[in-house]
Amino acid sequence: MSALRSIHSSFIRLNIELNVGVEGFNEQTEAISLISKGQYLKVLNLPLFKKIFTDNSEIKHIIAKYTQQSSASALVVLDLVNHIIMQLSKNLESLSPEVVKTTVLILGVIFLQLFLQENFTGPSIPFENEKLPLGILRDLLKLNKEASTHILSVGGETAYELMESPILLVLSVKILEEVSGSSVSVLSKDFIDMDSETFISKCNIVTNPDVVQSSIQWWKSRAYMVFASVLTGEVSLLTLLPIKLLTPNIVSTLIDLQNKNSPENQEILVLYQLESASVNFSAGVDNSVKDALAKAKTASGLQLILTGCKAKRTKFQQTGNHALLVLAKSQDEFLRSTSSDELSCESPEELQLNDEVLLERPYYEPLEEENTLESEEKDSKRVKIDFSFEPILGSEEDSEVKLLPIALKDDEIPPVLKSLDPNNQPQLASLDMAQLLMRLIFIRENTPSNSAMVESELMALVQRITNSKNVNWTIFSKSLWERSLLEASKSKTIERGVLQMQVLVEDLGMNSVKTRMFSQSGDEQKFLKALIDPDDFQVTPNAARLKYIFQLPLTPRWALDSLLAEKLMSIGVIKSALQIYERLNLSVDAALCYALTGDEAQAEKILVERIAAHPSDARALSVLGDVKQSPELWLKSWEVGKYSKAKVSLGKYYYQPPKDSGLTKDLPAAIGHIFDALTRNPVDFETWFFYGCMGIEASNWNLAAEAFTRCVSIDNSSPQSWSNLASALIKLGKNKEAFSALKSAIRTSQDKKVSSKIWDNFLIVAAKLSDWTSVLLASRELLTLRSNSKSSEEIVDLPVVEKLVQVLLESPYPGSEDSMDYFQKSCVDFICTMLPQVINNSDRSWRIVSRVELWRKRPWMALECNEKAYRAAVNNPELEFNETAWKTAVDACADLVAAFESLGELPGKHGADDLVCKDWKYKAKMTVRSLMSKGKSAWEDSEGWNVLQELKNSLMS
Template identity: 45%
Template sequence: MTTRQSQVALICLKKEFLSGAPEERPIKLLINGQYAKLTGTELRQIFHDHSILELCEVEHLGQEQLRNVVDQIADKIISVSEELSYFSAILLLQIFVQTNFTGPRLPRVDELGFLVRLTSSTPAVLSLLSLSGQRPSKLVDWPLLLILSLRLFEKLQRCPISLVGENQSLEPEAAISQSNIPEFTEDNYVQAALCWWRARALQVQQSLFHDANPVLSTLTFSLLCPSLVAALMDNTDVNTAPNQYTLVLYHLERARAALGAGSETQASESLARAKSASGLQFVLTGCKAKRTRFQEKAFAALAVLARSQDTLLRVGSESRHNPQEVALNDDLFLERLRFENLGDDQALEELGDGKRVKIDFPNYESAEDQEAKLLPIAVKEDDIPAPLRSLDPNSQPALADLDSVQLLLRLETIRANTPANNALVGEELRALVERVLFSPPGSVNWLVFSNALWQRSLLETSRPKTVERGVLQLYSLVEELGVHAEQTARLFPKSKEEEQFPQMFAASDLRDDTTLINAVRSQYVYALPLSPKWSLDSRLAEKLLELGSVKSALEIYERLQLWTDAALCYGSMGNESKAEELVLRQLAESPDDARAVCVLGDVRQDPALWEKAWQLGRYANAKRSLAKYCYRRPDGSRDCRAAIGHQYDCVRANPLNFENWYFYGCLGLETEDYELAAEAFTRCVALDDSSQYAWSNLASALLRLDKLKEAFTALQRAVSSGDTEKASWKIWENYLIVAVKLGRWDEVLLASRTLLDTRKLDGDGSLDIPILEKLAGLLVAEPYDADARQTHFQRTCVKFLCQEVPAVVNYSARVWRIVAKVDLWRKKPWLALEDYEKAYRAAISRPELEADQDAWREAVAACEDLVSAYENFGELPGKHGAGDVVCKDWRFKARSTVRSLLSKGKVWEDTAEYVRLQELRDETKNK
């Protein structure tokens, strides 16, 4: 095996890539999870080095002393061999991940050498993992393993500064510039692998924090640059399984890192590239399905059809180590839905009441763009891709493990970018996760299967009918996978290898074909969302809070000693004194915990505490709280300039947070700093291009900067993003105004129709009548030809002006005159006459007619128009075309109209309009 293949094997942790050559035995042992046996290789001189063993007495050392000890151990390991130190850094990370994430618990055996002495978890040790004022959980096991791994990676990469235990106020940009990231070429694949593993270690550190850390997120994306994976590819034969596997894994890990940073747009882009590289084919379609054994009629349901490429299937995990499905054998409910009638478009309508919530970022239209969607949809059977049309939804083939991971990451991305508790989105996500769970028995990797179970349980809690079952499932999974997993094993029974795990560690010889259960568990740990064991308890508590079970959530937080989270619970209940007590308890244990200081500032509304949290570690939330405090002070005053200054610090400290940039942009709009607002909202839409209000606010800022075309483009994105049917009427109103200025009359018509539909209750307030008059003028400017085919604008405009507008606004004389103008253009004088009659009735029905002279003038004008219409249209051919006329007795009606208005307007006898009516009465007598 070549060195490049070895690096790929280490990156992918796939034993299938190894040739079994003797010199690769350490790599094989690491991949198999046989860590103790590694001490029988070249690493023994490191594991049992007496000088290192002497340094590992760290129980009572302070932070500075610990940092010096970590540096000394790292230097000694590197002095033995740089290659072995690289391997040691990976080994330390893997053991840490097994201990804290995947299990089983690592036994203390002598073969592990100095590692056994690095189990201390004192506050001083945990402080070395703190960054930007964020501290890891005190439940972390063997934190020094991760600390030493991170330090080794830094030294091997020759970083001039360290993130371990120092530079707590480092900005993300500075972290990148000081990380010595090389330009990756085909020759430096070792450095590429080193950077990939360092990115993994940083993401493991990130998962120990409560909030996303901008330094770690930004640095991870810089390390996982496109040239990195290119350097690891074997260019002598591009189309190989290792190349494909490495490329797919790279994109999936980038997507997971983007999700951890809260950047769903970048996650979506990486997932699209992963799909292209893997060859995964999948589609969501509607169907009918039965849920119970005795159900006769099938009801609407959704199904995901998916098929993996054969090359990825060949490198799947071994089924003998995967969890087997346990049948429920229920007398009523089926084990799984029994599908029929694939491609049923009525199923989608029944599930979503005909109004599908948009779940993808852009508005894709073409077939090519459809492939880039997070969840491609086939409305009808003909829309299902040919390779998937033959699949039986009740018995689909096994998926490659990486494709199952990809589906789960797509689920996370969709959920992060859609409204909570939407019924149809919930059905879509459930179909995704069931495609993973209902693969052939034993075909799904242990970690992937357990993650899918967790996701399904969370989805169950969002439905009223299944919320109780979902919560109970979450409790069961917490017992199986969380901090108490060592005492319980019902859903995931131990294999024979795992039952004998301690003995296998101590065994003197080890067969090369043995794969330990922990190797299978950790195989895809870096591609899936990283969840330490105790975080499952914490996530359960968050779900209980959402469901209103505050007491149960408090019990979990207090058991985990998460005093800050418990304080937030008490604060939500209005018990601020208890909240303050718990925060102070947390600060007594960790005085430099910036999050706890910030929460204490939130409880007390004390700016000094927020400033302290910022000084402790550039904690972005502290500056956000300061900005909001300055924006709305307790005395009711505002200091927007100070708020902008604080929010600027916040977005610099955490540049990947959408909400922070949004508030920053709003401050810019309020202070009329439109350059600032445009920049902020540009960053918003770059992070999440489905936010209607971000696009709309960006357009407002651009309008103020006289960038009309750019503003209109932003408004187009605003009205087509997110749930288009719920777009604010204010956004459509701005869209209308800008479209008028640009002369985009088709868009003006679209905006006018949408405003009329969304603001029906506002009556004529939903219309801009001068714009209606302009649209009518554009329409009648072209000659009407009944035999010619009308343009789309003409058809739509006629329907809008003659049907939709009158249905909403029937009490405005001005509107009826516009309708009459269009009806006359359509050569329908009988309709035009009816319109003038309705205009007259609307004018004389105004209650202020006898008190408001303007209303009186409008009534007289409407009367003149109607009399003129009687005279001009009365003798024209009628609508039946059988010798009839529009209005046979038009003279009588004209005289009656004038006399009626004269009678109503006696209070206006001294006005010129009344005199004009008298003259009109005399004129009608002579006709």
């Protein structure tokens, strides 16, 4: 079993050094080794596969039967594929189940790798060349291309029409589904009518797989990732399936538990985490992406920090200016173990700036040196992977590690990184470079665009890769692409950025690129020679290009060209962008391009022509519906393809109908349409958020709670989602759950700028739960947020403040400030320091402060607060005509007189013979006389006047 595990582990890792012998698996081992070396056609001509795929008369007869039908439909092609799979099983029935499954898996992977090479990495394979030993594969590729493309169009999304050899992907997906024992297929016509949960339940996802099942499940996940990437839009089920298939259990099965910390275990664990990050990134599950990247870093032992450094960027600088720098170092043994089978390949051409002022690369000044002997000794040790909990695959605390750790000070830089030469950092392991790239892509996609700081961070990341030597072709190409995206937004580097993107598109050898601006890569000629004379080449150039393709987001060749068009659009080169869209036959994208430029008539014309030629193109129908604001077209899109965005558009249409439609808001209809959309795409954060907001508007609190629960499960860093969830839970009476949600809303708010609404809810729920420490925290924050309010009564919730004071006063004063507990100190600071700064006009607030000052054994301050409360009441401009204001002033006067009487003769602030107020009687009399003088003309003989008269008489006696 350990040898079988080693075979499949090597297969997953595409390790070219596979020298494991297992009885009955010799041919399979050789095939896997050849696949890792990129020699796919040589695999098909091995005795094992030649017997099945070249010398099999029955399969030849089946293919001949179907290839004679020039207009073969999608059903015919699927029927052919099913017959081929049946023949494979028949020819292998004498072998053991494990050998059969491994053999069929190898065949599915060959087709997948061939398709990837044709459509993602290049160089293109000249299948028409008669010298190539293709066997019946040549006949398969002659099948109706349009029918195969139609099979791959699912979920309302069409597969790209100009992709090369789509039958290869059809074969791969069907073979992998069959060998996995799945009772449903994403290629079936029933796929569109099935909800996600039902489909997944029928996919035979094994919870405790054996070694072969684990390998099958992993490769099946990869095949679905490829399938999802060739569609013109997102099909949620195809992005969910790889996540469901790629479970920790399959990694645990493929790991050698007898040698837990072997380099092979470490590599496969990092591969798993990176692919988990990639599939979750495609599905938009940001939380899981960060989790996986943190665990990948832990597993590989990568040391990484973003820090500041002085650098020269121009040829004329004498001194360096502050710049960002990424310092990174791979764990030594991991670097050695993963570089032992690195594949050579001619890298894409890196264009030079050739600028008269700017340097090609920044020149960094050295960092401060220090003794790193101890740190280097520590780094040389292998990272220990803990498998004590199954499956552990990384610790929980790793998930809190930042995607890009930052060192603000020199002493925060790990010593082993501080000793590095910024201009000549050591070689990184390829998987560590992939980690850096994945982090870069995730940060770029989840931060505001046009942020100078973020762009500087991303450029520092990409320079750490592009400035390295011997970088894998795929990783280097992707790094150059990311650098180009950053440079194309800056005036000084825009030329190189756009031209570099053009170089990368041409280097992939797209058949749709008719003319080249740059010279052709030498890999293409070398690869053609390797195809014709495979024995002359140990490893072919395509092996390096496909080595790490699954560890990064998959982007087909036409998508890169389309992204180039988008960049050209963003900088105003509209004509060139349209030429690319037209060359790629991306009618819908071209229409959107016209719509963005205001030419809706041309956009509509293109879409109408597209729908006439492809009436089942759900995306085209939906986009035309968006242009024309037509509910009929959206409904048609949903009918033909269950296109979720069509239902989203319908929901928004009925939620806010156009003025010229004659309709009024129909909230139930909008909710119904959005619900339908979510059944097809259950990981759409924005749609769940909109759905929840409609639930709140409709007072459907259960719906709102469910929607925002889904939102926070997709992205738990959204404070708005947590806050809205709390609001719904409050309405449902679930105060404890609401309180927890509000805590998360506060924790996830960026820069601690929490809205007053969140703090309001937090305060209310905390008060209901009698959590007075939290009530106090919320009150302090609300006071700070509202300190600019004109009305002091609006700044604080006085009943809440009075309740806080009541809680404070329930315990006796401990005797000194230092003896107070946290709540008492914080409450005293809030009442006696923060509150007085904003309550000048609130007599009620001053009386609250007075009570606390008296509790603190500070009678002089208590009296002063009563005086301020009186002045606030007397200075009310409504005193002469508003009886309520008059009564308030009278009450304040009575309170002040009582304070003079009870506090005046107490020991004062300075001790000894000092009193709080020696002449308290005189001041009390003057206070009463002053108020009577103010109110005589308006309030003589009123109830309040009589109170003052009684106070005056009592003081005179």
